[in-house]
Amino acid sequence: xxxxxxxxxxxxxxxxxxxxxxxxxxxxxxxxxxxxxxxxxxxxxxxxxxxxxxxxxxxxxxxxxxxxxxxxxxxxxxxxxxxxxxxxxxxxxxxxxxxxxxxxxxxxxxxxxxxxxxxxxxxxxxxxxxxxxxxxxxxxxxxxxxxxxxxxxxxxxxxxxxxxxxxxxxxxxxxxxxxxxxxxxxxxxxxxxxxxxxxxxxxxxxxxxxxxxxxxxxxxxxxxxxxxxxxxxxxxxxxxxxxxxxxxxxxxxxxxxxxxxxxxxxxxxxxxxxxxxxxxxxxxxxxxxxxxxxxxxxxxxxxxxxxxxxxxxxxxxxxxxxxxxxxxxxxxxxxxxxxxxxxxxxxxxxxxxxxxxxxxxxxxxxxxxxxxxxxxxxxxxxxx
Amino acid sequence: xxxxxxxxxxxxxxxxxxxxxxxxxxxxxxxxxxxxxxxxxxxxxxxxxxxxxxxxxxxxxxxxxxxxxxxxxxxxxxxxxxxxxxxxxxxxxxxxxxxxxxxxxxxxxxxxxxxxxxxxxxxxxxxxxxxxxxxxxxxxxxxxxxxxxxxxxxxxxxxxxxxxxxxxxxxxxxxxxxxxxxxxxxxxxxxxxxxxxxxxxxxxxxxxxxxxxxxxxxxxxxxxxxxxxxxxxxxxxxxxxxxxxxxxxxxxxxxxxxxxxxxxxxxxxxxxxxxxxxxxxxxxxxxxxxxxxxxxxxxxxxxxxxxxxxxxxxxxxxxxxxxxxxxxxxxxxxxxxxxxxxxxxxxxxxxxxxxxxxxxxxxxxxxxxxxxxxxxxxxxxxxx
Numbered sequence: 001x002x003x004x005x006x007x008x009x010x011x012x013x014x015x016x017x018x019x020x021x022x023x024x025x026x027x028x029x030x031x032x033x034x035x036x037x038x039x040x041x042x043x044x045x046x047x048x049x050x051x052x053x054x055x056x057x058x059x060x061x062x063x064x065x066x067x068x069x070x071x072x073x074x075x076x077x078x079x080x081x082x083x084x085x086x087x088x089x090x091x092x093x094x095x096x097x098x099x100x101x102x103x104x105x106x107x108x109x110x111x112x113x114x115x116x117x118x119x120x121x122x123x124x125x126x127x128x129x130x131x132x133x134x135x136x137x138x139x140x141x142x143x144x145x146x147x148x149x150x151x152x153x154x155x156x157x158x159x160x161x162x163x164x165x166x167x168x169x170x171x172x173x174x175x176x177x178x179x180x181x182x183x184x185x186x187x188x189x190x191x192x193x194x195x196x197x198x199x200x201x202x203x204x205x206x207x208x209x210x211x212x213x214x215x216x217x218x219x220x221x222x223x224x225x226x227x228x229x230x231x232x233x234x235x236x237x238x239x240x241x242x243x244x245x246x247x248x249x250x251x252x253x254x255x256x257x258x259x260x261x262x263x264x265x266x267x268x269x270x271x272x273x274x275x276x277x278x279x280x281x282x283x284x285x286x287x288x289x290x291x292x293x294x295x296x297x298x299x300x301x302x303x304x305x306x307x308x309x310x311x312x313x314x315x316x317x318x319x320x321x322x323x324x325x326x327x328x329x330x331x332x333x334x335x336x337x338x339x340x341x342x343x344x345x346x347x348x349x350x351x352x353x354x355x356x357x358x359x360x361x362x363x364x365x366x367x368x369x370x371x372x373x374x375x376x377x378x379x380x381x382x383x384x
Numbered sequence: 385x386x387x388x389x390x391x392x393x394x395x396x397x398x399x400x401x402x403x404x405x406x407x408x409x410x411x412x413x414x415x416x417x418x419x420x421x422x423x424x425x426x427x428x429x430x431x432x433x434x435x436x437x438x439x440x441x442x443x444x445x446x447x448x449x450x451x452x453x454x455x456x457x458x459x460x461x462x463x464x465x466x467x468x469x470x471x472x473x474x475x476x477x478x479x480x481x482x483x484x485x486x487x488x489x490x491x492x493x494x495x496x497x498x499x500x501x502x503x504x505x506x507x508x509x510x511x512x513x514x515x516x517x518x519x520x521x522x523x524x525x526x527x528x529x530x531x532x533x534x535x536x537x538x539x540x541x542x543x544x545x546x547x548x549x550x551x552x553x554x555x556x557x558x559x560x561x562x563x564x565x566x567x568x569x570x571x572x573x574x575x576x577x578x579x580x581x582x583x584x585x586x587x588x589x590x591x592x593x594x595x596x597x598x599x600x601x602x603x604x605x606x607x608x609x610x611x612x613x614x615x616x617x618x619x620x621x622x623x624x625x626x627x628x629x630x631x632x633x634x635x636x637x638x639x640x641x642x643x644x645x646x647x648x649x650x651x652x653x654x655x656x657x658x659x660x661x662x663x664x665x666x667x668x669x670x671x672x673x674x675x676x677x678x679x680x681x682x683x684x685x686x687x688x689x690x691x692x693x694x695x696x697x698x699x700x701x702x703x704x705x706x707x708x709x710x711x712x713x714x715x716x717x718x719x720x721x722x723x724x725x726x727x728x729x730x731x732x733x734x735x736x737x738x739x740x741x742x743x744x745x746x747x748x749x750x751x752x753x754x755x756x757x758x759x760x761x762x763x764x765x766x767x768x
């Protein structure tokens with residue numbers, strides 16, 4: 001289903017000498033030579049079902065970079081452990097970022113990636129923010145396509161499942177000074193996945209301003225590792241309150257920002273009496289989700305209600321709930337696609353959010369239309 | 385110089401089953417069995433000088449933990465690469481933390497650690513915040529002492545140099561779900577170091593509110609990797625403005641918080657006309673530095689001027705500079721100890737800070753007294 005191995009423009013080796021300041025990383029550099037492929041001798045058994053992201057395919061992609069030699073040849077090789085220097089800057093200073101996208105098998109048995117250039121683009125932005133070198137986005141995507149093609153038997157055939165693709169980019173500087181890494185490793189691993197959340201049904205969220213996920217002047221709009229590590233403690237405090245995830249608030253007015261590791265949407269009758277689908281704007285503290293963007297574009301095209309990026313506060317949500325103006329609240333992300341939210345625990349109260357129990361079936365409709373695209377309803381998202 | 389190998393209380397294996405919520409990590413668990421030592425066959429040559437943290441000694445300490453089996457036996461083994469699963473949660477979600485302390489060789493040839501229990505204690509706090517398991521602080525310190533003892537020939541003899549000790553603690557969960565790791569690795573590496581900053585003399589700082597190091601509800605008071613990765617970009621923007629480090633501001637009133645990776649001190653005549661040594665309070669966004677605490681205690685004992693943890697804003701600093709009420713500004717940290725600040729670029733102006741060029745020699749005096757303690761002037765900080 002994927003095109004045959006395209007030979008990359010065989011550019012001469014392009015030494016990339018680090019300049020002072022941030023400019024040195026602004027120009028993407030081609031990978032140094034053609035992709036090298038080393039196949040595994042014996043393929044691993046394919047699992048039926050698995051915990052999200054715990055089983056991996058037979059191969060992985062690795063591409064090394066150094067400030068003196070630039071990008072090396074991309075290498076597809078048998079899946080295995082990384083050998084990292086213990087002073088590696090990704091382990092000490094969180095110089096790391098990742099992406100998440102999925103390959104779907106359609107009814108026609110074709111494999112499709114869902115809008116992968118959006119992930120390549122976001123990954124480039126994260127790389128700049130993390131002071132990691134930028135790369136040629138199309139070249140990387142081509143290498144990922146080749147990896148998925150080689151491990152194509154791992155793409156699940158059942159509904160609700162897919163092949164999760166995890167590009168990862170880490171600093172491998174091997175000294176302890178806090179500085180821009182002179183060595184880096186970009187790698188991609190693949191995992192056949194089912195549903196992200198083990199419990200079906202609507203999520204419950206714990207909303208408390210005591211923990212902040214992201215802040216202005218920080219990295220909340222990039223997919224950097226540190227955004228996640230610092231969120232974990234709050235997630236377990238949420239469990240103490242009987243909730244599954246955190247509803248991240250921001251500022252004195254308790255702005256609604258994200259839900260767990262998802263963007264958040266409110267489908268409601270707004271203060272002006274208009275039916276509206278709203279999500280917080282990309283103002284620096286919100287991750288620019290691919291699913292988020294797709295939902296905005298999809299529902300915008302329907303033209304059936306107002307679709308708006310706008311600030312939403314807890315007091316606006318509480319008023320709307322009292323006045324029965326809320327239709328649905330849901331999270332969105334690549335791992336879960338769309339996930340309805342059923343309860344929010346806030347200031348000692350458990351707020352019931354209408355969702356599957358009323359006539360508003362927006363989430364179901366979005367899921368159906370996105371799935372149709374992912375498994376082949378829309379030709380321009382084909383992997384080839 | 386270190387005591388002979390103490391046998392740890394040989395407690396029965398203590399399986400540590402993860403409970404739900406955050407409580408499971410609150411009770412420190414003993415390491416499972418005695419320390420195991422595997423010596424390197426051939427010691428590496430000792431360097432004369434090196435870039436900070438780029439040369440490492442012959443051995444390292446590793447201690448593995450899992451939710452089902454608890455802490456395993458601490459192992460001192462030849463220094464070498466770590467073998468990590470590519471889905472390792474420390475590489476994806478910044479589930480990582482570190483410490484930094486130093487061993488000093490005194491004129492009496494004795495080795496001393498400077499207030500190491502403060503580091504063990506802070507490391508425990510970081511571990512809780514990162515959802516990594518807590519550990520017995522005294523046991524870990526004992527293992528570190530043994531490691532330093534084995535590599536004691538690496539502790540430099542020259543002035544200005546020491547053996548930097550880097551305890552590191554990472555999540556090694558090997559699945560991609562964002563959750564508390566069920567596997568973790570605590571390791572310690574040692575590096576003989578000279579001065580942290582390659583350029584001698586007073587530092588220049590770039591102060592701009594566009595980047596934020598830490599924020600309330602975040603992890604700025606813990607030594608977690610994500611705090612550093614997200615600061616790197618600003619550091620290189622500082623270089624674009626001709627500065628070496630960032631002066632991190634916070635809030636609308638541009639509070640002065642930290643300088644690069646250091647705490648910050650202002651020695652001045654305050655608004656009430658009192659001579660004062662001031663540093664921002666530990667309100668959640670300030671790293672509780674060991675050197676910071678030592679300076680507060682040391683200068684407090686002198687009783688020669690007011691010593692105060694208080695908020696300091698850029699406008700207060702600017703007024704004081706205009707009225708020539710500033711004596712010195714300096715950063716503090718384990719890597720550099722004390723570092724005078726000579727310039728601050730703020731709102732298009734370069735503010736000159738008096739330091740070595742006037743009669744106020746507070747930094748020199750602090751450095752001298754701290755060094756006296758580190759190399760043996762004070763018996764209660766002896767390593768044994």
